[in-house]
Amino acid sequence: xxxxxxxxxxxxxxxxxxxxxxxxxxxxxxxxxxxxxxxxxxxxxxxxxxxxxxxxxxxxxxxxxxxxxxxxxxxxxxxxxxxxxxxxxxxxxxxxxxxxxxxxxxxxxxxxxxxxxxxxxxxxxxxxxxxxxxxxxxxxxxxxxxxxxxxxxxxxxxxxxxxxxxxxxxxxxxxxxxxxxxxxxxxxxxxxxxxxxxxxxxxxxxxxxxxxxxxxxxxxxxxxxxxxxxxxxxxxxxxxxxxxxxxxxxxxxxxxxxxxxxxxxxxxxxxxxxxxxxxxxxxxxxxxxxxxxxxxxxxxxxxxxxxxxxxxxxxxxxxxxxxxxxxxxxxxxxxxxxxxxxxxxxxxxxxxxxxxxxxxxxxxxxxxxxxxxxxxxxxxxxxxxxxxxxxxxxxx
Amino acid sequence: xxxxxxxxxxxxxxxxxxxxxxxxxxxxxxxxxxxxxxxxxxxxxxxxxxxxxxxxxxxxxxxxxxxxxxxxxxxxxxxxxxxxxxxxxxxxxxxxxxxxxxxxxxxxxxxxxxxxxxxxxxxxxxxxxxxxxxxxxxxxxxxxxxxxxxxxxxxxxxxxxxxxxxxxxxxxxxxxxxxxxxxxxxxxxxxxxxxxxxxxxxxxxxxxxxxxxxxxxxxxxxxxxxxxxxxxxxxxxxxxxxxxxxxxxxxxxxxxxxxxxxxxxxxxxxxxxxxxxxxxxxxxxxxxxxxxxxxxxxxxxxxxxxxxxxxxxxxxxxxxxxxxxxxxxxxxxxxxxxxxxxxxxxxxxxxxxxxxxxxxxxxxxxxxxxxxxxxxxxxxxxx
Numbered sequence: 001x002x003x004x005x006x007x008x009x010x011x012x013x014x015x016x017x018x019x020x021x022x023x024x025x026x027x028x029x030x031x032x033x034x035x036x037x038x039x040x041x042x043x044x045x046x047x048x049x050x051x052x053x054x055x056x057x058x059x060x061x062x063x064x065x066x067x068x069x070x071x072x073x074x075x076x077x078x079x080x081x082x083x084x085x086x087x088x089x090x091x092x093x094x095x096x097x098x099x100x101x102x103x104x105x106x107x108x109x110x111x112x113x114x115x116x117x118x119x120x121x122x123x124x125x126x127x128x129x130x131x132x133x134x135x136x137x138x139x140x141x142x143x144x145x146x147x148x149x150x151x152x153x154x155x156x157x158x159x160x161x162x163x164x165x166x167x168x169x170x171x172x173x174x175x176x177x178x179x180x181x182x183x184x185x186x187x188x189x190x191x192x193x194x195x196x197x198x199x200x201x202x203x204x205x206x207x208x209x210x211x212x213x214x215x216x217x218x219x220x221x222x223x224x225x226x227x228x229x230x231x232x233x234x235x236x237x238x239x240x241x242x243x244x245x246x247x248x249x250x251x252x253x254x255x256x257x258x259x260x261x262x263x264x265x266x267x268x269x270x271x272x273x274x275x276x277x278x279x280x281x282x283x284x285x286x287x288x289x290x291x292x293x294x295x296x297x298x299x300x301x302x303x304x305x306x307x308x309x310x311x312x313x314x315x316x317x318x319x320x321x322x323x324x325x326x327x328x329x330x331x332x333x334x335x336x337x338x339x340x341x342x343x344x345x346x347x348x349x350x351x352x353x354x355x356x357x358x359x360x361x362x363x364x365x366x367x368x369x370x371x372x373x374x375x376x377x378x379x380x381x382x383x384x385x386x387x388x389x390x391x392x393x394x395x396x
Numbered sequence: 397x398x399x400x401x402x403x404x405x406x407x408x409x410x411x412x413x414x415x416x417x418x419x420x421x422x423x424x425x426x427x428x429x430x431x432x433x434x435x436x437x438x439x440x441x442x443x444x445x446x447x448x449x450x451x452x453x454x455x456x457x458x459x460x461x462x463x464x465x466x467x468x469x470x471x472x473x474x475x476x477x478x479x480x481x482x483x484x485x486x487x488x489x490x491x492x493x494x495x496x497x498x499x500x501x502x503x504x505x506x507x508x509x510x511x512x513x514x515x516x517x518x519x520x521x522x523x524x525x526x527x528x529x530x531x532x533x534x535x536x537x538x539x540x541x542x543x544x545x546x547x548x549x550x551x552x553x554x555x556x557x558x559x560x561x562x563x564x565x566x567x568x569x570x571x572x573x574x575x576x577x578x579x580x581x582x583x584x585x586x587x588x589x590x591x592x593x594x595x596x597x598x599x600x601x602x603x604x605x606x607x608x609x610x611x612x613x614x615x616x617x618x619x620x621x622x623x624x625x626x627x628x629x630x631x632x633x634x635x636x637x638x639x640x641x642x643x644x645x646x647x648x649x650x651x652x653x654x655x656x657x658x659x660x661x662x663x664x665x666x667x668x669x670x671x672x673x674x675x676x677x678x679x680x681x682x683x684x685x686x687x688x689x690x691x692x693x694x695x696x697x698x699x700x701x702x703x704x705x706x707x708x709x710x711x712x713x714x715x716x717x718x719x720x721x722x723x724x725x726x727x728x729x730x731x732x733x734x735x736x737x738x739x740x741x742x743x744x745x746x747x748x749x750x751x752x753x754x755x756x757x758x759x760x761x762x763x764x765x766x767x768x769x770x771x772x773x774x775x776x777x778x779x
Binding site for chain 2: 025030033036043046047049050120121122123124134137140146149150336338339341342356362363365374377
């Protein structure tokens with residue numbers, strides 16, 4: 001539109017200025033720009049006046065004050081005396097840890113449920129459908145408090161906890177799992193693992209090149225898996241088991257030893273991952289049904305078996321459709337993890353909100369909170385967009 | 397069939413045999429859908445075990461072993477009900493929900509004034525029916541009522557004043573508050589989202605930039621942080637002496653947040669339109685707003701309907717987050733109810749009841765959007 005009118009305005013000088021699209025556009029932009037700048041000035045001015053009146057000028061010096069509150073879950077050591085910046089760091093780490101674990105579990109569960117939803121087995125497909133609909137139509141907060149306040153408090157006491165082969169225990173006090181104790185020779189095993197991964201990648205590339213040149217196939221997947229899994233295990237065995245596991249010991253009131261996770265952590269991970277899994281399942285399903293059936297028919301006509309058809313024909317094409325919604329789903333996991341505060345898990349939001357309560361530094365706290373989430377969102381979306389560009393259809 | 401001798405039939409006239417019993421009816425269905433291969437059979441058995449482990453205990457808890465009726469002395473009014481009235485049974489304590497139902501629905505709204513809430517909700521339901529039903533032809537009247545008269549009427553009825561007893565918003569709560577927040581969010585976020593989407597596609601660089609920054613900012617941060625900002629930061633940004641009601645601040649936050657998501661859905665609809673639609677409209681001599689109003693928007697919104705309804709559903713679910721600023725929405729008031737000392741131990745009942753209500757609302761919305769999608773579909777999609 002602007003092009004047409006800009007051509008007009010060149011020679012038709014008789015046009016009144018308010019009928020000239022270009023001048024009108026300029027005016028609209030000027031008004032919009034001035035309105036935004038004016039509003040920003042008004043708000044900032046009010047804020048500075050109010051802060052001056054309250055006697056709390058903008059400053060980040062409160063970050064070094066002792067926090068004065070304790071966190072129920074921390075990945076690095078933190079005490080009640082720790083400075084606020086360290087507490088905030090713990091909060092940020094907690095958010096990232098919970099989001100990453102939940103995203104991984106959600107991807108696996110979502111993949112399985114999405115495939116179940118497409119199963120030709122009627123019962124299996126219905127179970128997946130009920131799961132997806134139930135999760136998607138109930139608020140996430142309700143799901144979290146359901147797991148935390150409804151299910152986990154109803155678990156048995158530590159002395160008669162649910163156990164899986166006497167290794168993993170679940171009770172009202174949380175989840176206890178074995179803890180690996182790494183011996184001094186462990187780094188050999190780790191090094192073998194890295195070498196195994198490198199070899200597997202190299203073999204895969206070599207096999208692909210050879211297949212393209214000669215057509216001869218090579219079982220690169222099974223050999224690769226063998227290198228990655230079996231080799232480190234073998235080295236581990238030869239070195240006389242440098243990795244030992246410390247099992248949780250059952251006491252009357254709680255478990256000692258092993259790794260223990262409080263109910264807040266368990267409920268958050270379960271709730272968040274089961275919720276996202278339902279959405280991921282729908283994405284997976286949408287991706288798979290977007291690949292036309294003709295592709296499968298053509299693959300069968302070429303003599304591919306169903307498994308190879310799935311791996312070589314369906315999934316690469318489905319991935320293309322799936323990646324953009326997956327990006328926003330992973331972003332949602334991070335954003336949804338802010339609900340953790342409702343069930344007592346100290347994520348960044350709840351930590352910042354407590355700090356704000358204690359110090360009264362509203363502007364600084366909100367700014368840090370927003371910056372953190374914007375940074376995370378922008379970095380996840382840029383990484384995933386880069387990946388999306390790689391798998392996207394390259395059109396002429 | 398076997399009683400007809402073969403030799404008496406003309407070639408090609410022999411009636412077909414009925415299909416074998418194993419291929420039709422329930423047996424055939426089961427063979428094809430549950431036990432097609434050994435792996436399928438294994439899956440079916442596993443699935444049946446899963447169903448057996450979950451469904452019978454759940455049905456037992458919710459229905460069979462549940463307490464549904466008040467004890468006699470509560471009915472006669474000599475005392476009020478409490479948790480111990482149903483702790484003898486192993487099932488759900490539904491009398492908790494029955495006893496608290498008015499509060500779950502109206503929050504702390506004064507009992508004598510609750511008829512006002514009823515009227516507003518009935519008007520809302522009737523006008524939504526009028527807007528959506530195919531039997532109501534005069535959509536323009538309904539539309540004007542819903543978008544112009546209804547908000548003012550509802551505002552007056554709920555808040556009071558002008559002859560009605562004023563009810564401050566801190567007394568609002570329960571299901572009614574959830575409906576208020578989500579309807580305000582829906583009604584205001586859609587037009588705002590359309591404007592933002594148009595701004596984002598505008599060729600005017602300043603307008604474009606303002607819209608992009610706003611949309612990306614609102615989509616990059618969690619809703620709860622926007623609510624937090626509306627709660628603790630907005631008072632600082634206002635001139636001294638001006639204070640906004642907490643509910644109003646939350647409504648502004650929710651609306652702006654939802655508008656950003658709405659803008660992206662509408663933008664998707666705008667982008668899906670072929671360029672020829674714009675060019676054709678401009679060739680007819682229509683101006684920008686005429687093209688947008690008569691040619692582009694009707695088509696773009698039609699494409700965007702599933703996404704818009706999905707946004708409505710998430711908005712309805714997101715209203716639960718207002719608990720963070722201390723408002724008692726439906727979920728929060730149910731939780732508060734089961735924390736009452738008379739009803740300790742009824743968390744599960746509260747959550748199941750809450751989940752059921754949210755499920756009914758959201759599931760209905762999603763099914764309606766699917767129906768609309770099919771009805772409005774004018775293309776050549778294979779069905």
